Amino acid sequence: MLDRKKKNFGGLAGILLLCLAVLMVFSAMAGRYFVSFSEFVHILGMKLSGEVYEPSMAETVLFGTRFPRIAAAVVIGCGLSMSGAAYQGIFRNPMVSPDLLGASAGAGFGAALGFLLELSLWAIQLLAFGMGLFAVLLTCVLGRLVRGQMDHNRIVLVLSGMVVGSLFQALISLVKYVADPFDTMPSIAFWLMGGLTYVTALDMVFLLAPVAVGTIVLLMFRWRINLLSLGPDEAETMGVSVKRSQGVIIFCATLMTASCVAVGGMIGWAGLIVPHFSRMLAGPDNRRMMPCAALLGGIFLLIVDDAARCLFPQEIPIGILTAMVGAPVFIGLLAKGRRGFV
Amino acid sequence: MRKGWKMACLTFFLTLALGGCHKEKALEYSIAVSGEAKEAGTVEFLGYSINVYEDEASNPCGTCQQQPVHLYVGADAGETAQAISDTVERADDLWDVVSCEDGDVVLREKEDGSIQEIFPLAAVEGLSLKGTARGRQVPQVSGTGGEPAGKEQKREFPDDPQRLAAVYGPSYELLVMLGAEEKIVVRADVQTADFPWAEKVFGRIVETPMLNNVHTSVNFEELMSFSPDMVYTFPRQNELNQLSQAGVAALPGETSGHLEGVKKQVREYALTLGDEAKKRADRYCQYFDEKLSMIQEATDSLEEKDRPKVYYAGVDILTTYGKYSDIMEVIQAAGGTPVSRELEAGNRTEIDYEQLMKWNPDVIFLDHGGMNHGETVEELLEEISQNKVCQSLAAVKNRQIHMSPSGVFYWDMGIQKILLIMHMAEILHPETFQDLDMEREVMEFYQEFFQYGLTREEAVKILNRESP
Incomplete structure (x- = not known):
């Protein structure tokens, strides 16, 4: 019985991986700038064999903008879904998303501030990342101060997260209010709605390291998340150090969320609905669900970003699309009710 | 599950249907x-x-x-x-x-x-x-003639306003041109924020108190503390209501999708000021028509193949203007083909790199940027040329990126738009316009409309988007 399930899971993961690979190739072919299949193969062959050749427009489109975007979409999708899944696990709440403890709002404020101060793109990302971490740290400190002797650890933490989140949302509004709507405001607005337009190969370094570290650690911790989702006392009796595990998980999730927001802007919904999808496919066991969530997250955001860049000559902010796809899907999940985690 | 989908679809179509029903009769x-x-x-x-x-x-x-x-x-x-x-x-x-x-x-x-x-x-x-x-009720702006079709909504202006509030971005240069700078009691922060030339050219702008953050909202009480009797402001309905309730006359600025809008705005402003201003407005409109015809005489007959593909960017390289912006007409008049003429957008929208590469413009103009960031034009151009993706664009390869000058205000917004057309025409068709002395034109324009004598060096600086 156990073996068959394991086998099934292997099959599922394989299928998802294949889907992702096919989708990535498809995405590489799609875009406003038309690159024919033969040209595509030709350029790729040239690049791989390392031959010297005349750089062409198509080559720049592929390597300068399209490939980095595809990579970023997959990595950000994976990062957001993983942190969403981890949060939903340890907070035992299906409505939780990665911005629960204020990471997104904090990073959002950092970036908005960066635009207002006219910093360079790199500095803006660093500021966003730093502010994201700072917001979560603030949440944890507040939680500790308020909690005192009580043991309602997580509820207090969630409440402090809400407070810190709203505080940073208000700060974002303040920055928007004082920003010059002809120059600074469009950049902030576009950024707050999320988008991968400006992603370059350099950003990938910034993105890949935190997401890779976070993903690997969370995957290693996924059996602990299973136990934590039973409740702190149960987990403690089963030999899990609740405090330390929770700390590591929150740190990893925050690291991933902050770096994703720093590069891609505020992309909502992915961290909320992808874990639910994953649970439908792989069941509620985090050991199977979390790897699935990572792959599904990549697939989801890649599809949405393809739509954002191909549908219209204008760039559609990706945050709008994820919400438009996410909202009906979530209603569907609610209507389905009671089954699985919900 | 199925029920959820149905509900979602229903909501979606209802929204669409309601949106589509609202149709108006032709006027x-x-x-x-x-x-x-x-x-x-x-x-x-x-x-x-x-x-x-x-x-x-x-x-x-x-x-x-x-x-x-x-x-x-x-x-x-x-x-x-x-x-x-x-x-x-x-x-x-x-x-x-x-x-x-x-x-x-x-x-x-x-x-x-x-x-x-x-x-x-x-x-x-x-x-x-x-x-x-x-056919349809449309408000009529006050003036001679015209029987309103429905409810009368006239704008009442004082006979000879003495205390003017120049809140709308281009209103300061407009009022200077119309000879009313002396009467301005308060202005907006944006009129000097990026324009060191405004401080130099306009006699009183530095000493005039200003309102902050006007692009987002105007602090009503602060505005009232200057007791203006005529306010030139933004087309924001809530603020206009506030002013009308306070009994202060206001003229909202408007961005039009057509070049005619420039002259229209000048005349509207003049209407509030009196005969001398009307004369100056006439003079400006005549100048505008003359210069435009001079340019179009040479560019109208150009065939499509002789018109370079022009991309006009504002703020950064991927933010641009769509078909509802008069920049399309600016480019066309200057003898170019605007690449974004099919784009469903007005004055500011974002595209992606692939779209820009698909258009592959021959010439790029960059407005609303640089100036006060401490970077020279050369540095900014260098920065764009360093961008790997931009390097493959024809315009970048041929070093055809140009910073739009601004002088006392943005050239894509106010009365200097006519200079933008001439400047662009000269860049797009240098041989046709080899007799056009752009420095001279800028000097004449500033002399004629701002009563400020620029030296040739200063005109060169304005055209190069350099600070004084």
Whole structure:
């Protein structure tokens, strides 16, 4: 019985991986700038064999903008879904998303501030990342101060997260209010709605390291998340150090969320609905669900970003699309009710 | 699960259906002309204007291409009506001509609901125009003539306002041009934020107190503390209501999708100020028409293949202007083809790199950037040239990226737009316009309209987007 399930899971993961690979190739072919299949193969062959050749427009489109975007979409999708899944696990709440403890709002404020101060793109990302971490740290400190002797650890933490989140949302509004709507405001607005337009190969370094570290650690911790989702006392009796595990998980999730927001802007919904999808496919066991969530997250955001860049000559902010796809899907999940985690 | 989907779909289609139901009736506007022109001046209607000259000798343009419609003293009702009809047909923007006979012209809006308000009719001594609107209620801006079709919504302006509030971005340069700088009691932060030239050229701008953050909202109480009797402000309904309740006259600025809008705005401003301002407005409009015809005479006949593909970026390289922006007309008049002319957008929207590469423009203009960031034009251009993706664009390869100058204000916004057209034409077609001395033009413009004598070095600096 156990073996068959394991086998099934292997099959599922394989299928998802294949889907992702096919989708990535498809995405590489799609875009406003038309690159024919033969040209595509030709350029790729040239690049791989390392031959010297005349750089062409198509080559720049592929390597300068399209490939980095595809990579970023997959990595950000994976990062957001993983942190969403981890949060939903340890907070035992299906409505939780990665911005629960204020990471997104904090990073959002950092970036908005960066635009207002006219910093360079790199500095803006660093500021966003730093502010994201700072917001979560603030949440944890507040939680500790308020909690005192009580043991309602997580509820207090969630409440402090809400407070810190709203505080940073208000700060974002303040920055928007004082920003010059002809120059600074469009950049902030576009950024707050999320988008991968400006992603370059350099950003990938910034993105890949935190997401890779976070993903690997969370995957290693996924059996602990299973136990934590039973409740702190149960987990403690089963030999899990609740405090330390929770700390590591929150740190990893925050690291991933902050770096994703720093590069891609505020992309909502992915961290909320992808874990639910994953649970439908792989069941509620985090050991199977979390790897699935990572792959599904990549697939989801890649599809949405393809739509954002191909549908219209204008760039559609990706945050709008994820919400438009996410909202009906979530209603569907609610209507389905009671089954699985919900 | 299925129920959830149904609900979601239903909500979606309901929203679509409700959105689609709202349709308006086409507006018809008829103008009845009577009398005979007794003096030189202009005939104005719906934001257009026709010059009336004393005789052929005083007409600087003759029958040149861009001003084929003009009148001479002595023109009767029939001729004037014909000229009105011709103007509308040639402009080919907002109105269709339904009929024109015996001094009566009937016009209909091209797109239902596109006309938001009707501008005053005005004519020279001897001629009289009477306008009637049918079909839909449209507010009429105050002025001579025009019977409102429905509820009357006139803007009341004080006779001779002495305390002006120049809150709207381009309002300061407009008021200077109209000779009213002395009366400005308060201005906006944005008028000097990026424009060191404004501080140099405009005599009183530095000492005039300013309101902060006007692009987002105007602090009403602070504005009132200057007790203005005429406020030139942004088209924001809530603030306009506030002003009208306080009994202060206000004129909202507007961005139009057409070049005609520049002159329209100048005339609207002049209407609030008196005769001297009207004369100056006439002078500006005449200058605008003359320079535009001079450029278009050379560019109108250009074939598509001789028109470089032009991309106009604002703020950063991927933020641009769409088909509802008058920048399309600026580029066309200057002899280029705007690559974003099919883009469903107005003044600011974002595209992605692939779209830009698909367009692959021959020439790129970059506005609203640089200046105060401490970077020189060379550094900024270098920065863009360093961008790997941009390097493959034809415009970057051929070093055809240009920073739009700004001087006292943005060139893509206010009355300096005519300079932008000339400047662009010179860049796009250097051989055709080798006689055009852009530095001279800038100097003349500043002398004529801002009464400021620039040296040639200063004109060069403005054109290079350098600080004084």
